[in-house]
Amino acid sequence: MGSALPFKPHWNLAKCCAHPSTTNPALSSLYSVVSMATPSSKGPITHVIFDMDGLLLDTEKFYTEVQEIILARYNKTFDWSLKAKMMGKKAIEAARVFVEETGLSDSLSAEAFLEEREEMLRHMFPASELMPGASRLIRHLHAKEVPIALATGSHRRHFELKTQKHGELFSLMHHVVLGDDPEVKQGKPSPDIFLAAAKRFEDGPVDPHKALVFEDAPSGVLAAKNAKMSVVMVPDPRLDSSYHDTADQVLSSLLDFNPQQWGLPPFEDA
Numbered sequence: 001m002g003s004a005l006p007f008k009p010h011w012n013l014a015k016c017c018a019h020p021s022t023t024n025p026a027l028s029s030l031y032s033v034v035s036m037a038t039p040s041s042k043g044p045i046t047h048v049i050f051d052m053d054g055l056l057l058d059t060e061k062f063y064t065e066v067q068e069i070i071l072a073r074y075n076k077t078f079d080w081s082l083k084a085k086m087m088g089k090k091a092i093e094a095a096r097v098f099v100e101e102t103g104l105s106d107s108l109s110a111e112a113f114l115e116e117r118e119e120m121l122r123h124m125f126p127a128s129e130l131m132p133g134a135s136r137l138i139r140h141l142h143a144k145e146v147p148i149a150l151a152t153g154s155h156r157r158h159f160e161l162k163t164q165k166h167g168e169l170f171s172l173m174h175h176v177v178l179g180d181d182p183e184v185k186q187g188k189p190s191p192d193i194f195l196a197a198a199k200r201f202e203d204g205p206v207d208p209h210k211a212l213v214f215e216d217a218p219s220g221v222l223a224a225k226n227a228k229m230s231v232v233m234v235p236d237p238r239l240d241s242s243y244h245d246t247a248d249q250v251l252s253s254l255l256d257f258n259p260q261q262w263g264l265p266p267f268e269d270a
């Protein structure tokens, strides 16, 4: 699916010397900052937009498990190069990638794949757990009155199943934009979802340069850059590191995020 990432990033990444972990390898593991550009060049951040699957919720493992099961029936294996091309996308877009990339499109339609996947996923999603640091970061930004929103490729039915146990935490979001929102014409890497999220804050459309996106998926990082926003990537360690290059900062965990680097209020427990 070589044409699935139609948007080209428009910026140059300058690896930065501002953060101690980028200049001193000994500090790198301490801070768990994998890499970063210069946040100060982006201006202070006023609004934050979170991805959900794989970033706030540990749900990507469910998709992986189900896709492994389906592929095993065709004596094929699911790997992280295919995962990288599917994650973050709307369900039908990811399904098309799956059947095309695996060479199964003649025997399995994207729609039939989705139906089979759905049957297994709907039993798994209610058990979704938070990723490390997700609750701390959301609660911190909310307490400091930094406007926060959610922008997920998940459609409403999946969103509700996945957040069943976490309703109170997700209610702290000023608004939620879902993959089946009418304004989201194309899934990530299109900027649609982040532009829609930026428009719905109380004080009107937010200057994209003042918005910070948190993402785990290559398509999501590209979507944020296509929306002209800054993006912190928290990738699964199994994802090829070549996908890190597009992000402004790459962290091993949300626990490693330093709000002050982006002009946001510091954690009080830091």
Ligand SMILES: O=P(O)(O)OC[C@H](O)CO
Residues within 6 Å of the ligand: 051, 052, 053, 054, 063, 086, 087, 088, 089, 090, 091, 151, 152, 153, 154, 155, 217, 220
């Ligand atoms: O990563 P999200 O939250 O945009 O979700 C997208 C899909 O539903 C899962 O990859």
Ligand SMILES: [Mg+2]
Residues within 6 Å of the ligand: 051, 052, 053, 054, 055, 087, 088, 215, 216, 217, 220
């Ligand atoms: Mg995600």
